[in-house]
Amino acid sequence: xxxxxxxxxxxxxxxxxxxxxxxxxxxxxxxQMFASDGVDASLEEIARRAGVGIGTLYRxxxxxxxxxxxVYRREVEGLCHAAAxxxxxxxxxxxxxxxxxxxxxYIATKRGLATSLRLLLTTxxxxxxxxxxxxxxxxxGLIEAAAADGKIxxxxxxxxxxxxxxxxYSAPNTPDWRERSGRLVKLLMDGLRFGAKG
Amino acid sequence: xxxxxxxxxxxxxxxxxxxxxxxxxxxxxxxQMFASDGVDASLEEIARRAGVGIGTLYRxxxxxxxxxxxVYRREVEGLCHAAAxxxxxxxxxxxxxxxxxxxxxYIATKRGLATSLRLLLTTxxxxxxxxxxxxxxxxxGLIEAAAADGKIxxxxxxxxxxxxxxxxYSAPNTPDWRERSGRLVKLLMDGLRFGAKG
DNA sequence: TAAATAAACGGAGGCACCTCCGCTTTAGTG
DNA sequence: CACTAAAGCGGAGGTGCCTCCGTTTATTTA
Numbered sequence: 233x234x235x236x237x238x239x240x241x242x243x244x245x246x247x248x249x250x251x252x253x254x255x256x257x258x259x260x261x262x263x264q265m266f267a268s269d270g271v272d273a274s275l276e277e278i279a280r281r282a283g284v285g286i287g288t289l290y291r292x293x294x295x296x297x298x299x300x301x302x303v304y305r306r307e308v309e310g311l312c313h314a315a316a317x318x319x320x321x322x323x324x325x326x327x328x329x330x331x332x333x334x335x336x337x338y339i340a341t342k343r344g345l346a347t348s349l350r351l352l353l354t355t356x357x358x359x360x361x362x363x364x365x366x367x368x369x370x371x372x373g374l375i376e377a378a379a380a381d382g383k384i385x386x387x388x389x390x391x392x393x394x395x396x397x398x399x400x401y402s403a404p405n406t407p408d409w410r411e412r413s414g415r416l417v418k419l420l421m422d423g424l425r426f427g428a429k430g
Numbered sequence: 431x432x433x434x435x436x437x438x439x440x441x442x443x444x445x446x447x448x449x450x451x452x453x454x455x456x457x458x459x460x461x462q463m464f465a466s467d468g469v470d471a472s473l474e475e476i477a478r479r480a481g482v483g484i485g486t487l488y489r490x491x492x493x494x495x496x497x498x499x500x501v502y503r504r505e506v507e508g509l510c511h512a513a514a515x516x517x518x519x520x521x522x523x524x525x526x527x528x529x530x531x532x533x534x535x536y537i538a539t540k541r542g543l544a545t546s547l548r549l550l551l552t553t554x555x556x557x558x559x560x561x562x563x564x565x566x567x568x569x570x571g572l573i574e575a576a577a578a579d580g581k582i583x584x585x586x587x588x589x590x591x592x593x594x595x596x597x598x599y600s601a602p603n604t605p606d607w608r609e610r611s612g613r614l615v616k617l618l619m620d621g622l623r624f625g626a627k628g
Numbered sequence: 629t630a631a632a633t634a635a636a637c638g639g640a641g642g643c644a645c646c647t648c649c650g651c652t653t654t655a656g657t658g
Numbered sequence: 659c660a661c662t663a664a665a666g667c668g669g670a671g672g673t674g675c676c677t678c679c680g681t682t683t684a685t686t687t688a
Contacts, residue, residue, distance in 0.1 A: 247635090247636090248634095248635060248636065248683085248684055248685075249684070249685090250635090250636070250637085250683070250684065251635075251636060251637090251684090254636085254637085274673080274674060274675095275674075275675075275676090276673090276674065276675080277674095279638090284637075284638075285637060285638030285639055286638075286639070286675085286676080287636090287637065287638050287639065287676090287677080287678085287679095288636075288637055288638065290675090290676065290677080291636075291637080294676095296675095350552075351549075445665090445666095446653085446654060446655075446664095446665060446666065447654075447655090448653070448654070448665090448666070448667085449654095449665075449666060449667090452666085452667085472643085472644065472645095473644080473645075473646090474643090474644065474645080475644095477668090482667075482668075483667060483668030483669055484645085484646080484668075484669070485646090485647085485648085485649095485666095485667065485668050485669065486666075486667055486668065488645095488646060488647080489666075489667080492646095494645095
């Protein structure tokens with residue numbers, strides 16, 4: 233793995249400076265647009281807001297799916313990075329709780345991308361294993377740290393918690409979805425804290 | 431959700447004569463176009479060849495998927511109808527053989543529609559159970575009739591034969607696909623005839 | 629620093645999608 | 659029939675997709 237954060241293909245020939253700049257900008261703008269307008273956001277609008285021509289967008293991302301995939305991977309990357317960051321700045325149990333709240337946001341995005349992602353995840357089989365592996369790895373780290381510090385009970389593991397969060401996926405798309413999920417996270421944390429050091 | 435469904439077979443409010451005419455023409459033309467150009471055939475071209483405006487096409491089929499679904503159902507319908515027809519006109523074993531040849535054509539169409547169908551079949555779960563049930567039912571009828579007439583061996587059932595035909599799906603998309611499949615059908619028929627009345 | 633070269637840019641142009649709404653046709657009714 | 663309401667029609671027009679290629683720019687070389 234190279235140290236490049238936003239590169240997706242391994243050992244790619246380095247892009248020219250302007251190309252890299254444009255590419256990053258495109259991904260950033262696309263992430264916003266997909267979040268606000270859904271995956272059907274206009275590619276021409278994305279190019280416009282990124283300050284590049286439509287041709288440039290297409291050179292970097294030959295299809296909409298390519299762009300969606302890169303945005304999604306970036307999202308996962310951010311989520312994992314946040315785990316490390318939160319662990320550094322907060323007590324282990326707080327870090328876990330904050331991270332789970334962020335996880336809710338991530339799921340919300342994923343829902344927005346749902347239609348495209350379903351296709352991508354069946355087509356591009358590495359995408360699923362990659363990302364779900366990374367996400368659950370991040371969660372495992374937080375949980376083990378919190379357990380080691382005696383901040384949460386030690387008799388649960390990451391897969392239990394992931395399973396418990398499963399409700400977030402299946403919850404209907406109501407406007408109060410966000411609050412519901414927030415409560416679910418709190419509830420789960422209470423359960424995890426209860427009996428700590430027991 | 432009881433309202434809008436595909437209105438072909440069910441007793442929906444009867445369409446005005448001209449509307450029904452246009453609708454039928456559209457489906458017919460679409461079937462040809464999808465077969466020759468794939469599912470991405472231009473809807474405007476379909477409308478044009480059907481001699482109607484694009485607006486008319488969209489009124490009848492709000493999305494491309496609607497149209498694909500109707501065409502596909504029609505294909506299945508035709509296949510099942512052919513089973514009855516062939517059974518009426520030919521000895522049971524010949525009917526079976528001819529039908530399986532037609533089945534090969536059907537698979538070819540299905541392959542053409544593959545991308546769209548995959549989506550449809552996961553989205554619209556009744557579509558799969560409906561159609562696959564009807565097709566295997568038709569095949570079962572032919573096989574049982576042929577077995578009853580002593581034209582083919584009696585120790586196989588429809589699911590065995592369907593399974594044996596499975597190779598047609600998995601065969602690569604080579605230009606000689608059609609001949610290959612034809613030979614597979616013949617081979618299978620020889621196997622079925624061998625030991626008839628035994 | 630300047631010239632040479634490869635890499636990247638951008639947007640015009642052509643095609644397809646899909647909506648909207650004024651016009652036409654059909655199917656009743658007297 | 660003549661008339662009318664409802665059903666249906668159609669295509670202009672606004673938007674997005676994607677390709678192609680002449681122009682611009684970063685990087686390398688001298």
